[in-house]
Every structure is written in structure tokens, then in C-alpha cells.
Amino acid sequence: MTERLDHFIGGEHAAPADGAYFESTNPATLEVLYEAARGTAEDVDRAVASAQAAFASPAWAGLTATKRGHLLRRLGDLIGENADQLAMMESLDNGKLLREMRGQMRSLPEYYYYYAGLADKIQGAQVPTTSLEILNYTQREPLGVVGTITPWNSPLTLTTSKIAPALAAGNTVVIKPSEYTSRTVLRLAELAYEAGFPAGAVNVVTGFGGEAGAPLVSHPALAKISFTGSTATGSRIAAEAAARFIGCTLELGGKSPNIVFDDANVANAAMGVVAGIYAAAGQTCIAGSRVFAHKAVYDELLERVTERARSIRIGDPLGDDTELGPLAFADQLAKVDSYVKLGAEEGATVHAGGGRPDGLELPGYFYSPTVLTDVDNDMRVVREEIFGPVAAIMPFEHEDELVGLANDTEYGLAAGVWTQNLARAHRMARRLDAGTIWVNTYRAMSPMSPRQGFKSSGVGIEHGIESMHEYTRLKSVWINTDEGPVADPFVMRG
Numbered sequence: 001m002t003e004r005l006d007h008f009i010g011g012e013h014a015a016p017a018d019g020a021y022f023e024s025t026n027p028a029t030l031e032v033l034y035e036a037a038r039g040t041a042e043d044v045d046r047a048v049a050s051a052q053a054a055f056a057s058p059a060w061a062g063l064t065a066t067k068r069g070h071l072l073r074r075l076g077d078l079i080g081e082n083a084d085q086l087a088m089m090e091s092l093d094n095g096k097l098l099r100e101m102r103g104q105m106r107s108l109p110e111y112y113y114y115y116a117g118l119a120d121k122i123q124g125a126q127v128p129t130t131s132l133e134i135l136n137y138t139q140r141e142p143l144g145v146v147g148t149i150t151p152w153n154s155p156l157t158l159t160t161s162k163i164a165p166a167l168a169a170g171n172t173v174v175i176k177p178s179e180y181t182s183r184t185v186l187r188l189a190e191l192a193y194e195a196g197f198p199a200g201a202v203n204v205v206t207g208f209g210g211e212a213g214a215p216l217v218s219h220p221a222l223a224k225i226s227f228t229g230s231t232a233t234g235s236r237i238a239a240e241a242a243a244r245f246i247g248c249t250l251e252l253g254g255k256s257p258n259i260v261f262d263d264a265n266v267a268n269a270a271m272g273v274v275a276g277i278y279a280a281a282g283q284t285c286i287a288g289s290r291v292f293a294h295k296a297v298y299d300e301l302l303e304r305v306t307e308r309a310r311s312i313r314i315g316d317p318l319g320d321d322t323e324l325g326p327l328a329f330a331d332q333l334a335k336v337d338s339y340v341k342l343g344a345e346e347g348a349t350v351h352a353g354g355g356r357p358d359g360l361e362l363p364g365y366f367y368s369p370t371v372l373t374d375v376d377n378d379m380r381v382v383r384e385e386i387f388g389p390v391a392a393i394m395p396f397e398h399e400d401e402l403v404g405l406a407n408d409t410e411y412g413l414a415a416g417v418w419t420q421n422l423a424r425a426h427r428m429a430r431r432l433d434a435g436t437i438w439v440n441t442y443r444a445m446s447p448m449s450p451r452q453g454f455k456s457s458g459v460g461i462e463h464g465i466e467s468m469h470e471y472t473r474l475k476s477v478w479i480n481t482d483e484g485p486v487a488d489p490f491v492m493r494g
Helices: 041-056 064-081 082-092 097-107 109-118 156-168 182-196 209-217 229-241 264-281 295-311 329-344 399-407 421-433
Strands: 006-008 011-015 021-025 031-037 134-142 145-149 172-176 202-204 224-228 246-249 257-260 289-293 349-352 371-375 390-396 412-420 436-439 472-480
Touching: 006 182, 006 257, 021 390, 031 182, 031 229, 041 145, 041 172, 041 202, 041 209, 041 224, 064 082, 064 109, 064 172, 064 182, 082 097, 082 156, 082 182, 097 109, 097 182, 109 172, 145 156, 145 209, 156 172, 156 224, 156 371, 182 202, 202 257, 209 224, 224 229, 229 371, 246 390, 257 264, 257 399, 264 295, 264 329, 289 295, 289 399, 295 349, 295 371, 295 390, 295 421, 329 349, 390 399, 399 421, 412 421, 421 436
Parallel strands: 145 172, 145 224, 172 202, 224 246, 257 289, 257 412, 289 390, 371 390, 412 436
Antiparallel strands: 006 011, 006 202, 021 031, 134 472, 349 371
């Protein structure tokens, strides 16, 4: 019998209110992995009520910030102890390489340790005033119940980016994971409860966006929404949050430029291009999908990237020698293939890839690493996010021309620069309109380094000390130390 997974509400597993479940399949083999609870507004209500009760309870509200940090550190320990199990679950669920997932899961505790250390470092300040008798100081407080909606491409890492600072700041959370990857987020909630977080501090409602995600976003008791996903959905969430005057943090789409100058180490740059677009089958918001190569190195770079793309080992993501697994689900495969066909219709040349790999025994959602040439910045295949292993490689000649092309996009999430020229590296970091700039590397990340999307790539900050402000509110306190009579009640004091 297929395993059934229930919601996690109030410190225990909770069956869906209407008794409905949905199947989750392995994208490599198409086998059913489990059934997850199909959440509804009633389930969301239960989860939010549980989070509200926990937020007000002495078991949570009565903890010092230091003790909250201890809980986060214990949760990090438990994730480390269960890293291999979590890696296997995630690889089976979304098709990412098991060896990549092992690396992610074994490094994930560092996020919790980092925020554990920050929990009691969030300080207010004494503010000078124009009166010696007035003491004015500020303090930061938790917001309340934070609703988080997380995607399928890196479920635990992206969920952690939201709940670790939220919990460190003293909030409680309700998580709605992607319907394609429910299992590891449910396991995370179990581990949080095992770590000592009180019942209701961490809740998970599984299900579909329209049935569970939308009721969560619109729930009147929510103090903040944190979302990672498509720009279109993020826009709707932002409008919902604005209508209720609550905050939102949005990490959205990208169409990031990966730029190779004529003085770059071309061999290293080619590997950076491969890492930027073919790692995780291109299913990352920071994918370096627009590759700009200086005319002097264009041919060499294209040859190196193409050769490596054609030699990438495609297959079972559980295999130690596999380099590219499947796309996460059928609609994503259809989307990627339709964009490649559209590119060809627009005049692009499919220089490598462009379809299902030959000779593959597994029936899953595999797509060959693809290189498109003869493209320009006006083509839809270059302007719109594909979210798959498709690189569009274009030549450029002058730096000013390049900057114009790189910035000519609605997105501003990330950019890569490959150059040996120190002055140019700093110049590009200043001129490129993106929240993260990598020089002579790509896909580097740390919980200590803040990241923010510009333009349609998002709102708010994740990671770093700055992210703690996303989950707190600032209060200004004024205390009059003068016990004498008020001189004039109609004059503002300062």
C-alpha cells in the first residue's frame, strides 16, 4: 500500500479535513512515492490557529532569545544526523542528484547555527532627542505568524532560508511546500518538534497552490508572507499583502547573464557556464541562462561548453557518476521543450541537445543539455525564464554594449563575470543591475551573505544579518524622566 503523509499541525500529524490525498511520483522512474494530504482552507485555518496559539504561549513567547537560539542549534544538529535520509528523500522527490543533495543536507545545519547565533544579537538603540528628560530607545519585536510558500527545486534549503530567521526572531510559521516535494518539509517539521520547539511553532500544510497556498496567503491572521517561485505568482502575492498592509519577502525569477571577457581563463569560464546552467538541470532561479562571450573568445568558449554539454552523464540521479538528472515533473519538461522549439522558430540554432537523450532506459522527464546559438536579446527564448538546461550563447565586442545587453531584462537576480582585470571586475560589479554578482565563480552561496533580487526578481532580503529585519518590526519607546508638571500641554515634546 502506498504510504500516506498527513499535514503537521500543532506538533502532530493531522489528516486532511476533507480526507483527500494526492500522489507524488519519482521524476526519474515515474513510480508513485507516496500520497500527501490535499490541503484546503480548513486545514490552513487549523495550522494558522495552532501557530497563533504557540506565538502567544509561554512555551514560546516566554523563551529568551538565547534559548530560541539553542533550539535552532539543536534542530541543526538533528538535520546533520539525518542528512543522508533527507538527501535521499529530496532526490527521489525532485530528481536532483543524490550526491548534490548529500552536500546540501550536510551543509544545511550551518544555516541553523548561523541564525542560532543571531537570535540574541538583534538589538535596539538609544536615540538622542532634543530634551535631556526624554529617553527614547528602539527595540525589535517578532511579527507573529509567518506564512511561507516554498518551491520544488530546493525544498529544504529554500524553506530554511525563510523559517530559520523567522524562528530566530521569535515568530511562528506555517509552511506550504510545493505539491511536488512535500516529504522533506514534513520531515523538517518533525525534527523541529523533536528538537524542542513547542507544538504549533512549525506547521506544514501540503497541497496545491489554489487550494492551500491561496488560503494561506489571504489568511487574515498572517503577519507576513515569504514566497519563492514564479514572478507571476509573486506579483499576485505582493498585491494580496499590500491590500492587508502586511510585509512580504519574494524571491522570484531570473534570466541571469554569465559574461566571459576576452582576458578570461576560458577553460574556467566554460566550467562556470556549465555549472551555471546545467547543474540541477537548470532548475534554479539563479541559472546563468544568458551567456555573453567576447568575440575574441566566443568560438573557444562555445566549443568547450558544447563539448562538455554533450559529454554530461545523464541518468539515475541516485547514481554516483550521474551528472544530470530529470526535470521535476511532466509540465516542466513540456515547457522546456516548447521553449527550445520556439527558439528554433525564432531563428536560433540548436547547437547541441534539444530533446530527450538517446538510449536512456529510464522513462522519466529527462532533457538533454542544450546550447542555442544565433540568438539575440529580443528573442523570447532569451528574455523569458525557461528553468531548464538551456543556454543561449551570444557574442559581444565592447564593454558598454555588453552592459546594455546584460541589463536589458525585466529580471535582476544574479550575474557572473569572468575576467582577470581587477578594475573591470569591480566596474562590472557596480554597473550590472543584479542583486548578486559573481566574479570568476558561479552559484556560490552562504547563509552569511545577503541576497536580494532587483526588478522583477523579488522584494526583500534573504540570508545574512539583514534578513532578520525581514521578520521583525521596529518599535520606538519614549520615556519622560521629568516628574515635574507639564509646562504647556499644547506643545509637542521632543
